[in-house]
Structures are given as structure tokens and as C-alpha cells.
Amino acid sequence: MxxxxxxxxxxxxxxxxxxxxxxxxxxxxxxxxxxxxxxxxxxxxxxxxxxxxxxxxxxxxxxxxxxxxxxxxxxxxxxxxxxxxxxxxxxxxxxxxxxxxxxxxxxxxxxxxxxxxxxxxxxxxxxxxxxxxxxxxxxxxxxxxxxxxxxxxxxxxxxxxxxxxxxxxxxxxxxxxxxxxxxxxxxxxxxxxxxxxxxxxxxxxxxxxxxxxxxxxxxxxxxxxxxxxxxxxxxxxxxxxxxxxxxxxxxxxxxxxxxxxxxxxxxxxxxxxxxxxxxxxxxxxxxxxxxxSTHYRSPLDFDDEKLAAAGRGLERIKTSIRLLSEALAKPVQENAKTLIAGSVINKDQSFEMRLDELKDSFEAAMDDDFNTALAIGINFDLARDVNSAVQRLAETVSGADRAVLQKAMDLFKIFNEVLGIFKVDDKGVILLEGAAGDSSDLVEGLVGLIIEVRQESRKKKDWGTADRIRDGLKELGIVLEDTPQGVRWKKQG
Incomplete structure (x- = not known):
């Protein structure tokens, strides 16, 4: 290192x-x-x-x-x-x-x-x-x-x-x-x-x-x-x-x-x-x-769109973990004729070998002056490979299927143990909807999206739409404050 x-x-x-x-x-x-x-x-x-x-x-x-x-x-x-x-x-x-x-x-x-x-x-x-x-x-x-x-x-x-x-x-x-x-x-x-x-x-x-x-x-x-x-x-x-x-x-x-x-x-x-x-x-x-998402020694440029783009990237990884969880929940049939168990995994460049390569690449990235940007890129590689593999599964999976899919999930957990981008429960299961399991993140995301739409309306001088959004949110108990640092919102009462 x-x-x-x-x-x-x-x-x-x-x-x-x-x-x-x-x-x-x-x-x-x-x-x-x-x-x-x-x-x-x-x-x-x-x-x-x-x-x-x-x-x-x-x-x-x-x-x-x-x-x-x-x-x-x-x-x-x-x-x-x-x-x-x-x-x-x-x-x-x-x-x-x-x-x-x-x-x-x-x-x-x-x-x-x-x-x-x-x-x-x-x-x-x-x-x-x-x-x-x-x-x-x-x-x-x-x-x-x-x-x-x-x-x-x-x-x-x-x-x-x-x-x-x-x-x-x-x-x-x-x-x-x-x-x-x-x-x-x-x-x-x-x-x-x-x-x-x-x-x-x-x-x-x-x-x-x-x-x-x-x-x-x-x-x-x-x-x-x-x-x-x-x-x-x-x-x-x-x-x-x-x-x-x-x-x-x-x-x-x-x-x-x-x-x-x-x-x-x-x-x-x-x-x-x-x-x-x-x-x-x-x-x-x-x-x-x-x-x-940027190497720690480099400047990191901030704006709302860059954060929104980060959110979209993170959602790709979330989607892959969800698909993997669904695949692991499929019924196990030892003799199931699935493409992945019989032909894909056990070929020379098998999915399982690919998982080992990704783990080694992740460790190499972090060993090279804590390159979290590259490590996140390897998360995307894992997500892409998992998505491709899961799409080939039948309604039931073999024991061999399940073992290698669990290995993929364990790799996501290793990556997350280091990067900490998702919280986990007391059993080590990755939480994808917020640690509290409530809708607070969804509310914040939706309000943020509505504020973005209002800002676009203001840029286009569509004051009617902008005012309608502000007034409508106020009726719902959400007050917008226009400040030099941007729009802030708070719950009223």
C-alpha cells in the first residue's frame, strides 16, 4: 500500500x-x-x-x-x-x-x-x-x-x-x-x-x-x-x-x-x-x-447538478443490488437448466472469476493512495456484470447459481464496508431506502426536484409557474426561502 x-x-x-x-x-x-x-x-x-x-x-x-x-x-x-x-x-x-x-x-x-x-x-x-x-x-x-x-x-x-x-x-x-x-x-x-x-x-x-x-x-x-x-x-x-x-x-x-x-x-x-x-x-x-467520487487530493467542484448526477449513479448500483437480492430469493432447484450455472459461470472467463478480478482491482485502487474514485468505478463494473448475469437466470436457480450470486452480493458488501455509501442493518444487509426505513429521503428528493423545476421556470421568466409551485408547497406546509446561497426549504409549524 x-x-x-x-x-x-x-x-x-x-x-x-x-x-x-x-x-x-x-x-x-x-x-x-x-x-x-x-x-x-x-x-x-x-x-x-x-x-x-x-x-x-x-x-x-x-x-x-x-x-x-x-x-x-x-x-x-x-x-x-x-x-x-x-x-x-x-x-x-x-x-x-x-x-x-x-x-x-x-x-x-x-x-x-x-x-x-x-x-x-x-x-x-x-x-x-x-x-x-x-x-x-x-x-x-x-x-x-x-x-x-x-x-x-x-x-x-x-x-x-x-x-x-x-x-x-x-x-x-x-x-x-x-x-x-x-x-x-x-x-x-x-x-x-x-x-x-x-x-x-x-x-x-x-x-x-x-x-x-x-x-x-x-x-x-x-x-x-x-x-x-x-x-x-x-x-x-x-x-x-x-x-x-x-x-x-x-x-x-x-x-x-x-x-x-x-x-x-x-x-x-x-x-x-x-x-x-x-x-x-x-x-x-x-x-x-x-x-x-473524486480522488481526495484533487479539488472537488460542487453544484446541485453534480450532486444530482451522483445520485443517478448511485441509483444504478442500488438497482443492481436490488436485482441481485431478487435473484437470491428465487427458488433453488439443484438440477435447474439455467444458462448461468451450466455454461456461463464455468467457462474460462467465468462470472465467478470476474468477481475475483474485481475484488483484486478494488484493493489495488485503494492501495494506490486511497483512490476512491477508481474504487467507485469498480462498483459500477460489478453492477454492470451482475445485471448481465441476473438477466440470464430462469425462474429457478441451481445451488451453484446461488453460491456465485451470493459471492457477488458479498463483494458489494465488501465494497460498501470500505466506502460506506449505504448503511447496513444488524445482520449486515445493505439498506437501500435509508437506515430508518421511512420516507424522509423520498420526501427530500421530491422537494428538491420540485425546487429544480421552479428554478428552471424562473430562469425562463415563467413567473406564474414559479409562484404556483411556491404557493402550492406552502399550502402543503413547506416554505421556500430564496437566499444568496440558493433555495432553502423548511417545514412550517
Missing amino acids: EIYNTLTRRKETFQPREPGNVYVYVCGPTTYNYIHLGNARPLVFFDTVRRYLAWKGYNVLYIQNFTDVDDKIINRAAEENLDPLELARIYIKEYFKDADALNVRRADMHPVVTEHIEEIIGMVEKLVGNGSAYVVDGDVYFEVRKFAGYGKLSGRTLDDMQAGARVEVDARKRDPLDFVLWKAAKPGEPSWESPWGPGRPGWHIECSAMSLKYLGPNFDIHGGGFDLIFPHHENEIAQSEATTGEQFVRYWVHNGFITVNEEKMSKSLGNFFLVRDILAKFPPETVRFFLL
Whole structure:
């Protein structure tokens, strides 16, 4: 298995710190709002990485944190007239709702910053003690030029960083690139006692302290989005290796940006999409399928039509699984004269051999830097081959038929165990109509379709039809809201 390592800028053969065990840390969200699509991409991708490593037979310890104290949380809490820590707790709960919908498995641990203040202070003390950090008026800064390897992850030189850096102007710093480890308390903000006075952690030190506590130095995989390479992960390396004197992480894995019309998704551009809003229009399995349909290191361009296309592709796989389920339910007659048992399966290029080839191809795709796009393509190949085979069956099937058809279903289950595009019941049966077995996904899909028709009417300046759709939905208890980010809908009352 090969993984692209951001640190070395090449694919490397994966060799974990301990044979048979893999230790993974992924940066989680700052909990001041619902998660957006940019949060969801690493969430789904690294969940898939974890699933695949487990399927390969590794024992995986998977840690994903929450940042529950931060400037953004404090500012949002002030707007909402809430305690910042209470606001963070609210959005941690909301995070799990979205993550569960996207079929993301819970991490082995979800540490939060406010429960690790002791470890953070201890790490900052070590950095001050060994001369890597200095104290100014209750703030503690990491002295970047004391760490010889600074810039090795991002590939930037100190001079380049200083020339182009967007850093806070602070005359108290020894160097503009020095970054804060501990912030002195300000009135009204959460704070904790420390050797330097009351204050709270800087952003970067949090992940270092938590990952080192649970995984130790030189752990296997640290993940996150491209936007975290600098400064967050660069700073993590500096402060962690300055603390321990050992390599911090073996493999750095970063996913690409979400773009909208080929522009990076951002609040400033007004092309910012919350997962909660997307799930109001599209089934969560479609969203997960879409997020995995492009190689993780490539940009992923988002719009409603691309999601709708992903849904149509997913329906092809669903149809094949349904047909296969129906075939497996056919009566078994050992001597049935079926084409597939007597002539197709047992030929040189038999259906059963084809299943083995597809399984090998799927594993090869995932072994090649977690190529989920190619792995999904192999799902389509399996669906096509299954459809062709099932069409040749008679009303009854032989025992040999049933065995090879079950092998095909087991292969769908293997693919799904890794990709997680469908939920399964407690018996491992793939659920094709939503985990709850209700009509919620159907309702969301139908409303989404109606909204698309209304949008087409508006583009054609057919205001009468557009208004009729809006008013008709309102009579049914569904209210449409036209926003700069698109049309949203909600149930009334």
C-alpha cells in the first residue's frame, strides 16, 4: 500500500510504527456552527481510510478532536448571548447528527480542548523550559527560528514566509512569524490558571497536546484539509518535535479543497454551503458518494447538478443490488437448466472469476493512495456484470447459481464496508431506502426536484409557474426561502 506523504511530496510504501497497528489523528471542526461541505470532505474521506485499514486487518486507533474554545466560538457566542463553552457543546451535538447521517463512524476518541488544559500547559512549560518559547505579558510564543526544520511540511522558506505572511502585527514578538502557544485572558473570555497567569490555549498547541497524549510521537497518519498544511500543521510539527526531540508524524495526508464553479468555497465569496442545508435537498448517501467520487487530493467542484448526477449513479448500483437480492430469493432447484450455472459461470472467463478480478482491482485502487474514485468505478463494473448475469437466470436457480450470486452480493458488501455509501442493518444487509426505513429521503428528493423545476421556470421568466409551485408547497406546509446561497426549504409549524 502506498500513501502520498505531504512531508516528502511523493508516494511512499506504508510502514506503520508498529506492525499490525495504525495510529491516526484527524483535525476536527471548530464548533461554532453547523459543519460545512469543506468540513465534510475530510470527515468522509478519513472515515473511509480508517474503514479500509481495518478491512486490511490493521488494528486502528482513530482520534478526531473538537476545538471547543477559540476566537470564532467566543465571537459567535457573544452574538447569540450564550456562554462560549455551551455554544461549543451545542454544535458538537449537531456535528454528530450530520456525521451520523453521512454514515461516518464515531472515532475511538473525540477529545475536546477544554478537557486537556493540563496537558497543554505541561507542553508549553517544556517549550519555555528548553528555550523554544518565551513569555511576554502573560502570552507565550513559540520562537520559530529556534526550530531548524520550520517550513519542511509546506515547502516554504522562512524568508518567503515572512515576505508573504499574513500575521498579526505585534511588536512584542521577537519575530513576526512567532506564533502563540498561550493567550493571556481577556475580560469575559473563558480562561484557566497557568504559570503565566490566567489564559487559554493557542490553536496549534491543542492538536499537538492531544495527539501526543493518545498516540505518542512518531504516530502513523495525521490528516486534514490542504488549508491546514500552513500554518496549523507546520506549527504542530515545530512545537511537537521541539518538545519530544522525536519525529512527530510518519505520514501527512491532506485532502483537496471544495470549489464552487471552480472557485474555492469561502464565506467571503458567498459560495458557502452547510451540510445541514445540503442534506435537506439530497439524501446523505448521495452526498457521501459525491465526496468520494473524486480522488481526495484533487479539488472537488460542487453544484446541485453534480450532486444530482451522483445520485443517478448511485441509483444504478442500488438497482443492481436490488436485482441481485431478487435473484437470491428465487427458488433453488439443484438440477435447474439455467444458462448461468451450466455454461456461463464455468467457462474460462467465468462470472465467478470476474468477481475475483474485481475484488483484486478494488484493493489495488485503494492501495494506490486511497483512490476512491477508481474504487467507485469498480462498483459500477460489478453492477454492470451482475445485471448481465441476473438477466440470464430462469425462474429457478441451481445451488451453484446461488453460491456465485451470493459471492457477488458479498463483494458489494465488501465494497460498501470500505466506502460506506449505504448503511447496513444488524445482520449486515445493505439498506437501500435509508437506515430508518421511512420516507424522509423520498420526501427530500421530491422537494428538491420540485425546487429544480421552479428554478428552471424562473430562469425562463415563467413567473406564474414559479409562484404556483411556491404557493402550492406552502399550502402543503413547506416554505421556500430564496437566499444568496440558493433555495432553502423548511417545514412550517
